[in-house]
Amino acid sequence: MAHSTDNLNADELDRLLQQNRHWAKVTAQAQPDFFTKLESQQSPRFLWIGCSDSRVPANQILGLLPGEIFVHRNVANVVVHSDLNCLSVVQYAVEVLKVEHIIVCGHYGCGGVNAALLGQKFGLIDNWLRHVQDVYKRNQTCVFELSDHKSRLNKLCELNALEQAINVAETTILQDAWSRGQQISVHALVYDLHDGILKRLGRGIAGATDIETHRLLLA
Numbered sequence: 001m002a003h004s005t006d007n008l009n010a011d012e013l014d015r016l017l018q019q020n021r022h023w024a025k026v027t028a029q030a031q032p033d034f035f036t037k038l039e040s041q042q043s044p045r046f047l048w049i050g051c052s053d054s055r056v057p058a059n060q061i062l063g064l065l066p067g068e069i070f071v072h073r074n075v076a077n078v079v080v081h082s083d084l085n086c087l088s089v090v091q092y093a094v095e096v097l098k099v100e101h102i103i104v105c106g107h108y109g110c111g112g113v114n115a116a117l118l119g120q121k122f123g124l125i126d127n128w129l130r131h132v133q134d135v136y137k138r139n140q141t142c143v144f145e146l147s148d149h150k151s152r153l154n155k156l157c158e159l160n161a162l163e164q165a166i167n168v169a170e171t172t173i174l175q176d177a178w179s180r181g182q183q184i185s186v187h188a189l190v191y192d193l194h195d196g197i198l199k200r201l202g203r204g205i206a207g208a209t210d211i212e213t214h215r216l217l218l219a
């Protein structure tokens with residue numbers, strides 16, 4: 001394939017591919033069976049549902065290797081009961097991979113949550129962010145009582161993660177898993193871009209009866 005030095009995009013992609021080769025080499029040198037083991041089996045114990053934000057990569061911030069966490073990301077870590085994409089990930093993770101923990105992770109300073117809070121217009125994505133605006137509308141009083149924008153935004157980031165965790169717990173997938181006696185918990189977390197620290201929001205949902213307790217954390 002011809003290599004064009006005046007094509008900046010191609011050069012950038014070449015750089016990525018070079019980095020990939022370097023990574024594959026270093027990884028195989030450190031652990032010669034790394035790729036053969038991974039190729040033969042995937043058995044993660046965690047499912048991560050997080051924001052698409054490039055600053056919040058699940059594996060890196062948890063210190064996990066490839067193969068250790070199943071990941072679904074979308075703008076503002078939203079879980080909607082009619083989203084076939086997200087539901088398929090959850091179903092496969094719960095019923096086939098049999099993960100033991102589902103983490104719904106929001107992050108402070110989330111651009112999607114900020115747009116929802118301010119009612120900013122970005123195009124098609126505004127429709128998706130309506131789901132976050134719904135969270136805001138349901139919890140307007142406790143967000144609005146905070147004095148500055150940053151505190152309001154961060155509060156809404158937390159509330160959104162809590163509410164999306166409830167949405168996971170209310171799916172037929174989790175309800176059925178719990179009625180079968182499957183051990184699986186749903187956790188809401190929030191990530192701080194400022195210091196890289198993850199914080200738990202509440203104690204998590206380990207069964208259908210925990211949902212109402214979890215809901216009390218809202219408002």
Ligand code: CO
Pocket residue numbers: 051052053075076077107109110111112113
């Ligand atoms: Co975000």
